[in-house]
Amino acid sequence: MKRIEVCAAILHHEGRILATQRGYGDFKDGWEFPGGKMEPGETPEECIVREIKEELNVDIVPEALLTTVECDYPAFHLTMHCFWSAIAANEQVELLEHEAAKWLLPSELDAVQWLPADLEVVDCLKKRLNPQGTALE
Numbered sequence: 356m357k358r359i360e361v362c363a364a365i366l367h368h369e370g371r372i373l374a375t376q377r378g379y380g381d382f383k384d385g386w387e388f389p390g391g392k393m394e395p396g397e398t399p400e401e402c403i404v405r406e407i408k409e410e411l412n413v414d415i416v417p418e419a420l421l422t423t424v425e426c427d428y429p430a431f432h433l434t435m436h437c438f439w440s441a442i443a444a445n446e447q448v449e450l451l452e453h454e455a456a457k458w459l460l461p462s463e464l465d466a467v468q469w470l471p472a473d474l475e476v477v478d479c480l481k482k483r484l485n486p487q488g489t490a491l492e
């Protein structure tokens with residue numbers, strides 16, 4: 356089966372986490388953590404910084420690897436590295452590829468329709484976030 360390796364950012368800001376809605380492709384309208392496929396020669400950290408600049412036009416700092424999920428989709432196997440990441444102060448995300456975005460409180464994480472692979476990431480977040488959403492425990 357085809358395999359793809361992706362990096363995603365769990366962007367946190369003032370106790371909220373960013374969910375973005377895909378604007379194109381097979382998973383159009385599904386909600387995800389922004390990011391994309393690794394390129395040859397790139398580290399996961401370089402990949403996530405590049406992808407977020409391309410998709411949201413902001414600079415981020417990947418602070419910790421929250422989790423790596425493995426998921427079998429009908430057409431490929433996905434490996435996704437999810438980085439707990441800070442966004443530089445005073446930066447506003449610009450939706451260059453997504454059709455919508457929401458800054459969710461930890462208690463609102465179930466309010467959007469996540470892509471299948473993301474359910475495991477959301478579970479992991481719920482276990483690790485403190486109620487204020489300010490830090491990983």
Ligand SMILES: Nc1nc2c([nH]c(=O)n2[C@H]2C[C@H](O)[C@@H](COP(=O)(O)OP(=O)(O)OP(=O)(O)O)O2)c(=O)[nH]1
Nearest residue numbers: 361363382387388389390391392433470471472473
């Ligand atoms: N970015 C991202 N992709 C996810 C998530 N969950 C999930 O199943 N995926 C899947 C959807 C896509 O098949 C794949 C990511 O590919 P992508 O299309 O975003 O990658 P890319 O930006 O490099 O895009 P492209 O140039 O190939 O269009 O991973 C997620 O939370 N974030």
